[in-house]
Amino acid sequence: MTALDPGLLLKMAIAAAVVVTCSLIAERSGPKIAAMIATLPISLGPVLFFLSLEHKPAFLAESVHGTMNSNVANAGFVLAYVFAAQRLSTLPSLTTSLAAWVATLLGVRSLGLAALPLTALAVAALAAIHYAARPYLAARPVAPPRRAWFAIPLRAACVAGLVGGVTVASHHVGANWSGVLAGVPLVLSSLVLILQPRIGGPATAALIGNGALGLLGVGLGLAALYFAAVPLGSGLALLLGLMVSVCWNAGLLRLPRRPAP
Numbered sequence: 001m002t003a004l005d006p007g008l009l010l011k012m013a014i015a016a017a018v019v020v021t022c023s024l025i026a027e028r029s030g031p032k033i034a035a036m037i038a039t040l041p042i043s044l045g046p047v048l049f050f051l052s053l054e055h056k057p058a059f060l061a062e063s064v065h066g067t068m069n070s071n072v073a074n075a076g077f078v079l080a081y082v083f084a085a086q087r088l089s090t091l092p093s094l095t096t097s098l099a100a101w102v103a104t105l106l107g108v109r110s111l112g113l114a115a116l117p118l119t120a121l122a123v124a125a126l127a128a129i130h131y132a133a134r135p136y137l138a139a140r141p142v143a144p145p146r147r148a149w150f151a152i153p154l155r156a157a158c159v160a161g162l163v164g165g166v167t168v169a170s171h172h173v174g175a176n177w178s179g180v181l182a183g184v185p186l187v188l189s190s191l192v193l194i195l196q197p198r199i200g201g202p203a204t205a206a207l208i209g210n211g212a213l214g215l216l217g218v219g220l221g222l223a224a225l226y227f228a229a230v231p232l233g234s235g236l237a238l239l240l241g242l243m244v245s246v247c248w249n250a251g252l253l254r255l256p257r258r259p260a261p
Contacts, residue, residue, distance in 0.1 A: 070183025
């Protein structure tokens, strides 16, 4: 498969359309709802779906195992950004967060954990990050920002590029690293690049921090997908993983907001 394969270009276009739709919904909602939508598998879902079309269920399961490592690393991204954005400008904040993501990823991968311990680690880490970030979750912009003209195209291009890159790379780097690449925090990073210059670091940090529990739901969905891929097949397993993530985030939206300590 090459980057000019018509089938690959179609996959990239479909993934971009999914991101555009979800992003438009998120930007018409409040910060908590936006965080819950942003932490749905908007970019991850299309990548894993198209990997499942290219490979057998066993490959998909091993890819998901790699993605589970990336999702634990998202805890490092969220924590670093919430604290960095209180004082730093956009690029230093994002650079710090991505460096924390890479460091956490390398540390987690060095442990060589199986799926169940990885899931438990993700739950513990993201729950702890949510608690640590709670004092910063109430920040709001002074006025609702107008969306920059490039916001949606930037997110769509990032996700389309991720789909294309991971699909092509999967034939060269193997299943596990394909999953790791699928879990790169592109949606969170694009939100930082778009929002922080317009609404400030603290308000953007509140949105990113609100997403920690949503990412926990991603971890539970990945676990369901991992264990279901081989016995149920890729299609049903993907649907199950998506349902777990969506139902988790929907349940979070029904919880009453607790005041920060």
